[in-house]
Amino acid sequence: xxxxxxxxxxxxxxxxxxxxxxxxxxxxxxxxxxxxxxxxxxxxxxxxxxxxxxxxxxxxxxxxxxxxxxxxxxxxxxxxxxxxxxxxxxxxxxxxxxxxxxxxxxxxxxxxxxxxxxxxxxxxxxxxxxxxxxxxxxxxxxxxxxxxxxxxxxxxxxxxxxxxxxxxxxxxxxxxxxxxxxxxxxxxxxxxxxxxxxxxxxxxxxxxxxxxxxxxxxxxxxxxxxxxxxxxxxxxxxxxxxxxxxxxxxxxxxxxxxxxxxxxxxxxxxxxxxxxxxxxxxxxxxxxxxxxxxxxxxxxxxxxxxxxxxxxxxxxxxxxxxxxxxxxxxxxxxxxxxxxxxxxxxxxxxxxxxxxxxxxxxxxxxxxxxxxxxxxxxxxxxxxxxxxxxxxxxxxxxxxxxxxxxxxxxxxxxxxxxxxxxxxxxxxxxxxxxxxxxxxxxxxxxxxxxxxxxxxxxxxxxxxxxxxxxxxxxxxxxxxxx
Ligand code: NAP
Ligand code: MG
Numbered sequence: 001x002x003x004x005x006x007x008x009x010x011x012x013x014x015x016x017x018x019x020x021x022x023x024x025x026x027x028x029x030x031x032x033x034x035x036x037x038x039x040x041x042x043x044x045x046x047x048x049x050x051x052x053x054x055x056x057x058x059x060x061x062x063x064x065x066x067x068x069x070x071x072x073x074x075x076x077x078x079x080x081x082x083x084x085x086x087x088x089x090x091x092x093x094x095x096x097x098x099x100x101x102x103x104x105x106x107x108x109x110x111x112x113x114x115x116x117x118x119x120x121x122x123x124x125x126x127x128x129x130x131x132x133x134x135x136x137x138x139x140x141x142x143x144x145x146x147x148x149x150x151x152x153x154x155x156x157x158x159x160x161x162x163x164x165x166x167x168x169x170x171x172x173x174x175x176x177x178x179x180x181x182x183x184x185x186x187x188x189x190x191x192x193x194x195x196x197x198x199x200x201x202x203x204x205x206x207x208x209x210x211x212x213x214x215x216x217x218x219x220x221x222x223x224x225x226x227x228x229x230x231x232x233x234x235x236x237x238x239x240x241x242x243x244x245x246x247x248x249x250x251x252x253x254x255x256x257x258x259x260x261x262x263x264x265x266x267x268x269x270x271x272x273x274x275x276x277x278x279x280x281x282x283x284x285x286x287x288x289x290x291x292x293x294x295x296x297x298x299x300x301x302x303x304x305x306x307x308x309x310x311x312x313x314x315x316x317x318x319x320x321x322x323x324x325x326x327x328x329x330x331x332x333x334x335x336x337x338x339x340x341x342x343x344x345x346x347x348x349x350x351x352x353x354x355x356x357x358x359x360x361x362x363x364x365x366x367x368x369x370x371x372x373x374x375x376x377x378x379x380x381x382x383x384x385x386x387x388x389x390x391x392x393x394x395x396x397x398x399x400x401x402x403x404x405x406x407x408x409x410x411x412x413x414x415x416x417x418x419x420x421x422x423x424x425x426x427x428x429x430x431x432x433x434x435x436x437x438x439x440x441x442x443x444x445x446x447x448x449x450x451x452x453x454x455x456x457x458x459x460x461x462x463x464x465x466x467x468x469x470x471x472x473x474x475x476x477x478x479x480x481x482x
Contacts, residue, residue, distance in 0.1 A: 002033045002035060002036055002078075003035050004021070004035070004036045004037075005035055005036065005037050005038070005181070005182070005185045005204070005205070006038060006162045006204060007033055007038050007040060007044060007048070007204045007205060008045075008185070008188035008189075008192065008201075008202060008203040009044070009047055009048045009051055009202045009203075009204065010048075010051035010054075010055075010198050010199045010201075010202065011192070011197070011198025012017055012198070014047075015038060016038040016039065016040040016041055016044050016206070017027075017043050017044055017047075018040070018041040018044075019034045019215075019458070020038065020039035021037065021038065022036070022037040022038065022039040022178055022181060022205060022206065022207075023035075023036060023037075024037060024092050024179075024180070024182055025035075025092075025328065026090075026092060026094070026363075027093070027094040027324070027325040027326065027327055027328055027360060027363050027364045028094055028299075028314070028315040028316060028324060028325050028363040028364075028365075029315075029361065029363055030329075030362060030363055030364070031121050034182060035182055035225055035269065036091055036184070037181040037205040037206075038205050038206060038286055039202070039205070039206050039207065039210070039211055040204045040205060040206035040210065041107075041206070041213040042210060043210075044204055044206070044211070045173070045204055045211055045214040045215050045218070046214070046218070047285065048173045048202040048204050048416070049059035049173055049215070049218050049220050049221060049447075050146055050220075051199035051202055052144040052172065052173050052199055052200070052202055053144050053171070053200070053220050054199055054345070055171045055197060055198065055199030055200045056141075056143050056144060056170070056171045057152075058197065059073075059169060059170075059171055059197060060140075060141050060143075060169045060170075060201050062128050062169070064118055064119065064167070064396075065147045066164060067118075067167050067169065067441055068115055068118065068119070069168055070166070070194060070196050071111070071114075071115050071166060071194070072115060073194040073195065074127065074163075074190060074191060074194040074196070075108060075111045075115065076113075076194075077190040077193045077194050078104070078107065078108060078111070078190055079108060079293075081102070081186075081190060082105075082108075083101075083188075085100075085104055085155060085183070085186055086100035086101045086103070086104050087100070087317075088181075088183055088184055088186055089103060089104070089155060089471050090316040090317055091153060091182070091317070092179070092180045092181075092182045092183065092203050093151060093153070093154060093179070093279075093316075093327055094280065094316055094324040094325040094326065094364070095278075095279045095280070095324050095326075096316040096321050096322070096323070096324050097316055097319075097455075098340055099278060099279055099298070099316070099324075100316070102154055103155060103156045104155065104156075104335070106156050106157040107155055107156040107160070108462050109447055110159065110160055110447040110464060113165070113447035113448065113464075114163050114447075114468065114469065115207075115418065116166055117169065117466070117469060118164075118167040118168065118186060118469060121139070121168070121466070121469050122139055123136060123137030123138055123139050123475065124136070124137055125137075125151055128479065129318075130481075132172060132189070132481050133480065134230070134479075134480045134481075134482070135299045135477070135478065135480075136476050136480075137285075137475075137476070137477060137478070138474060138475070138476040138479045139474070139476075140169075140398055140473060140474045140476055141168055141169030141170045141172055141471040141472065141474075142170050142223050142246070142472060142473065142474055143170060143171070143175075143220070143222040143274070144170070144171055144172075144173060144221050144222060144312075145146050145165045145170045145171070145172050145221070145222065145223045145224070145225065145460075145472065146172075146173050146174075146215040146216060146218075146221045146223070146224040146225070146226075146229070147161045147162050147165070147173070147174040147175070147224075147225050147317060148174075148175050148208075148212050148215065148216075148224065148225070148226045148236075149161070149174070149175070149177055149184070149227055149228075150174055150177050150226065150228045150229075150284075150336075151162050151177035151178075151179035151225050151327050151328075152279060152282045152283065152284070152327065153227075153283075154176060154177065154180035154183035154184060154220045155184075155186075155187055156184045157181075157250075157273055158174060158176070158187055158225045159187070160451075160463050160464065160468070161225040161227075162187075162201065162361060163175060164201065164468045164469045164471070164472055165225070165472045166196075166201065168469055168472040168473050170203065170222075170223075170472050171199065171200050171201070171202075171467070172200070173202045173203075173215055173221070174187075174188070174201065174202065174203045174204070174206065174411050175203075175204055175205070175206070175211045175212050176203070176204075176205055176214055177184070178206070178207055179230075179325075179327050179328050179345060181205040184205065185204055185346055186300050187203070187206065188201065188202075188203035191203075195412065196415075196469075202326060205407050206430075206469075207325075208232065209361065211435065212232075213235075213317070216227075216236050216239050216245070217239050217242070217243070218239060219243050221243075221245060222245065222246065223245060223246040223247070223248070223471065223472065223480075224236060224240065224245055224246070224247050224248070225248040225463075226248065226249050226250070226443035226472065227246075227249075227251075227284070228250075228251065229249040229251065229252050229281050229384075230251040230252040230384075230409075230410070230453075230456050230457070233249040233251040233458075233459070234265070234416075236249065237249065237317050237459065238295065243357065245459050246460070246461065246462035248275075248459075248461055248463065248471050249458055249459045249460055249461075250451075250452055250453065250457075250458050250462075250463060251284075251286065251326040251410075251412075251453060251457050251458050252284060252384040252386070252410060252456075252457060253284050253285060253286075253288070253380075253384060253410045253411075253412030253413060253453060253457050254289060254381075254382065254408045254409075254410045254412075255275075255285055255286060255287055255288055255289070255290055255385070255410075255412055255413040255414055255415075255433070255442045256287075256289040256291055256405040256408075256414050256415075256442075256477055257272055257275070257289070257290050257291070257292065257414075257416075257417070257441075258291045258398075258401045258402070258414075258415065258416040258417070258418075258427065259291070259292050259293060259296060259300055259404060259417045260296075260398070260401075260416065260419075260420065260423055261293045261294075261295035261419035261481070262418055262419045262420055262423075263296065263383035263417035263418050263419065263439075264419070264439070265296060265299060265303060266303070266317070266416065267417065267439065268300065268417040269300065269303045269304050269307060270389065270441075271287070271415065271417065271440070271441035271442075272287055272304055272332045272441075273307055273308075273311075273368075273416075274387065274441045274443065275287040275443040276288070276290075276368070276390045277311065277322075277323050277368045278386060278443065279324075280323055280324055280325065280366070280388045281326075281327045281385070281386065281387045281389060281476070282326065282331075282386050282387065283443050284325060284412060284413075284453075285413040285435065285442050285443040286386075286410060286443065287373040287390065287415070287441065287442045287443075287444065288385060288389065288390065288391060289374075289381065289390075289391050289392075289393065289404075289405070290304075290391070290392045290393075291392075291393055291394070291395055291401050291404050291405060292392060292393070292394050292395070293394070293395060293398060294394050294395070296421065297392075297394045301350060301372065301392065301409055303349075303371070303431050304370060304372055305351040308352055308367070308368040308370060309350040309351060311323055311368050312365060312366075313365050313366075313367055313368070313419075314365070317361070318441070322370060323388060325363040325364040325365045325366075326340075326364045326365075326366055326388075327364070328365060328385050331364065331366035331386065331387065331469050332366065334365065334385075334386075334387070335366055335385055335386070335387030335388075335389065337377070338380060338383070338385045338387070338389065339366075339369055339371070339389060341379055342371045342374070342378060342379070342380035342389075342391070345377075345378040345379065345380065346372040346373065346375075346378070347372065347373055347374050347378060347380055347391070348372045348373045349370075349371060349446045350370040350371065350372045350392075351365070351367070351368060351369060351370040351371070351390075352367035352368045352388070353367065353369050353372060353395045354366075354367060354370030364386055366387060366389075367388070368388045368390075369387075369388055369389045369390065370387065370389075370390045370392060371390070371391050371392065372392045373392075373393075374390055374391040374392055374393045375393065376404065377395075378408050380471060381407075382409070383409065384410065398423050398426055398427065400426065400427075401427075402412075402430045403429060405431060405432075405433075406430070406431065406432045408432075408455075409455060409456045410453065410455055410456055410457045411432045411433045411434060411453050411454040411455035411456070411457045412433060412434055412435065412453035412454075412457035412458070413433055413434065413435040413437070413442040413443070413453075414431045414433035414435065414436055414437065414442060415436075415437040415438070415440060415441060415442045416437070416438055416439075417438075417439055418438070418439070424438045432454060432455060433453070433454065433457075434450070434451075434452050434453040434457065434458065434462065435451075435453075435460075444478060445464070446462050446464075447465070448464070448465055449463035449464060449465055450463075450464060450465040450467050450468075451463045451464040451465070451468075452467075454480060465467065
């Protein structure tokens with residue numbers, strides 16, 4: 001028997017008004033059914049927005065301390081459910097259990113950061129320019145906020161957006177990705193257990209077109225926080241032009257790792273493996289291009305490809321697995337097609353490229369793949385693949401490396417491995433990316449630091465840090481004469 005899950009609207013579990021259902025597949029087992037979820041309709045979205053709008057009247061008047069108590073209780077529920085939740089993330093996304101545990105841990109760390117940060121989050125006051133006038137900037141909640149999340153971090157991204165929104169006095173309608181609805185619905189269950197007032201948080205599952213688009217376009221929704229592809233980000237930006245709804249868009253990347261001749265090669269190879277193949281290359285901050293200075297290119301590649309061949313690809317629940325499958329059939333086809341295209345364009349397959357067992361693999365498995373001799377004209381250099389594929393190019397000088405790294409529409413994360421301070425400094429100044437790492441892999445981040453891309457990797461205020469809260473408030477300029 002496959003369990004059926006409902007939407008969480010106005011504090012109750014309710015079926016969609018339509019009859020259609022969404023199946024959740026475990027990507028390690030083709031054809032499996034983890035559960036049936038509501039394939040909701042635009043009317044369901046309207047119901048949820050209506051509930052959130054109604055709940056906002058009371059929620060906006062709660063004190064920061066009251067909201068902190070609710071969010072602290074949510075985080076306690078999350079901590080108590082960490083093992084159950086990590087298992088669900090692995091089952092429906094495919095990443096290893098170790099990675100799923102790290103995802104839950106990251107959500108807890110970020111959640112606690114925002115919980116404390118909001119105590120010190122308020123506008124400034126001033127004496128005013130005229131006699132008897134006092135001024136202050138008052139932060140106020142926006143109202144209903146739409147949260148749309150991707151499948152690669154099905155619970156962490158939801159928390160990174162939802163908790164700051166709630167702490168600053170907004171109410172939320174959340175749409176999980178269709179590959180990973182279970183994590184989303186599970187999070188709604190934690191909100192219920194934490195006892196938040198009805199309507200403050202609502203979760204509606206279903207497609208981007210029938211749930212996501214109506215959520216973005218509804219004039220009652222004051223802000224949309226979205227993480228996903230650049231393509232859908234662009235669609236959302238065009239859709240909100242009519243209502244001028246505020247957006248926070250965390251999008252795709254084509255993140256470069258630069259390795260200089262003087263780098264610690266062992267460390268650099270580990271960084272390439274960690275950020276290239278964790279979550280099967282499906283972090284937005286995954287390393288996807290490797291730029292090697294000519295002096296170390298051959299020895300780096302030898303070490304990297306040997307490391308790739310040793311990696312165990314399999315079911316994320318299996319303790320021996322280093323890397324799980326990609327998230328679903330569409331991903332699998334896209335990544336395989338990108339590898340074939342790269343070879344047709346003249347790149348050389350130095351590792352991977354094939355499924356772990358020839359014939360019909362039991363799931364959407366792709367071996368850690370390295371393509372060399374990649375030049376900027378090739379699609380594999382330019383386009384986000386979002387799979388376990390590293391595209392390798394070589395360079396002579398740091399200046400050439402920066403030109404290569406910046407030859408991209410994207411600008412999310414980046415990294416350099418070097419032991420020369422002046423090279424590190426020149427890279428930090430010259431790299432076009434929202435995250436710049438020196439001797440650290442491209443996926444590393446901390447909650448007190450802004451998290452977001454530049455160029456076509458993002459728009460609006462970054463998540464985390466102070467800006468993660470700032471996105472969710474209006475600023476009212478107050479002038480008092482007395
Ligand atoms: P996606 O296809 O853009 O989907 C993201 C979310 O948007 C899903 O919930 C999707 O629903 C929904 N959606 C689709 N069309 C929509 C529309 N017209 N209006 C509103 N919502 C819509 O991205 P994905 O494949 O899930 O995630 C992978 C992408 O996310 C990669 O490009 C990756 O780089 C990026 N990413 C970025 C960050 C970051 O912080 N910068 C973090 C993680 C991932 P359905 O699932 O129902 O289609
Ligand atoms: Mg799934």
